[in-house]
Amino acid sequence: MRRQDSPPQARAALPAALAEAIEGFLVHVLAERGLARHTAGAYGRDLADFAAFAARRGVRGPRDLRRATVTLYLLALRRRGLAASTVARRLAALRSWTRYLLREDVIDDDPALDVAVARRPRRLPGVLTVEEVERLLAQPRGDGPAVLRDRAILELLYAAGLRVGELVALDVGDVHLDVEYVRCVGKGAKERIVPIGAAAVRALQRYLALARPALARRRATAALFLNRQGGRLSRQSVWGLLRASARSAGIRKPVGPHTLRHSFATHLLDGGADLRAVQEMLGHASVVTTQVYTHLTRSRLREVYRRAHPRDRMTVGPAGRA
Secondary structure: OOOOOOOHHHHHOOOHHHHHHHHHHHHHHHHOOOOOHHHHHHHHHHHHHHHHHHHOOOOOOHHHOOHHHHHHHHHHHHHOOOOHHHHHHHHHHHHHHHHHHHHOOOOOOOOOOOOOOOOOOOOOOOOOOHHHHHHHHOOOOOOOHHHHHHHHHHHHHHHHOOOHHHHHOOEHHHEEOOOOEEEEEOHHHOEEEEEOOHHHHHHHHHHHHHHHHHHHOOOOOOEOOEOOOOOEOOHHHHHHHHHHHHHHOOOOOOOOHHHHHHHHHHHHHHOOOOHHHHHHHHOOOOHHHHOHHHHHHHHHHHHHHHHHOOOOOOOOOHHHOO
């Protein structure tokens, strides 16, 4: 299997035992845990960076690893000026690796088990208002093949809350317009079925009937969304579409594919959807991940209350008296 971890020069500089331990872990996460290649690649780069740090301190193999090495590495990352979120991600990769080494009996104790990292402030995801989403979805104008494709992409992202990787991986057979749902494969190769609404169905019907045949250029491909050469559309193209559409719509806040996913979840909860149902549609393994959107809806409810409730609009004076 092709190595996924880091550039060849970085691998060559590592002690053989450390390099082999990282390689074995990457094979494991790709073959047994079903991680995407780009995710495994990020793991590999993070672990190679740690291994290089450890090797400079005399670590020749996994059995030489100590808790102090991990702690010093985290401190070094902070001194490099890395964000707390990046340090937390590096520690998460390191913990996954050391747990794997422990299960495989490569090490006897987990050196990353009790190591803590400074808790990073929880960032709420960027969300568009319903009116902003309407303006965004109205931007692809015209009836050309690329315009019909772009309109279908935007409608589907908002209708199903898909990740950009899930969207571009869709094949024609994954979309079932007669029963109004889409089948996608998310993180960890987990399949899920997500319903889609009438607007997305209409946009997809027009795209499949009028645009996709023109884009396909007689090339045999199962991909749902095609580029101008008839191949599968890239993630970068979808990002470009979102940015251009946001500019045309006069939306100043940053907008990407995940913005529509966050908006999808928030608007469903605003409309009274059950949290567990939203979790299922988003493909979250834990409902805790989905609960971040309830903070957004509570904040919005508080703003509405302050604007609308007559007792909350009253000016509060000294000692709490109006």
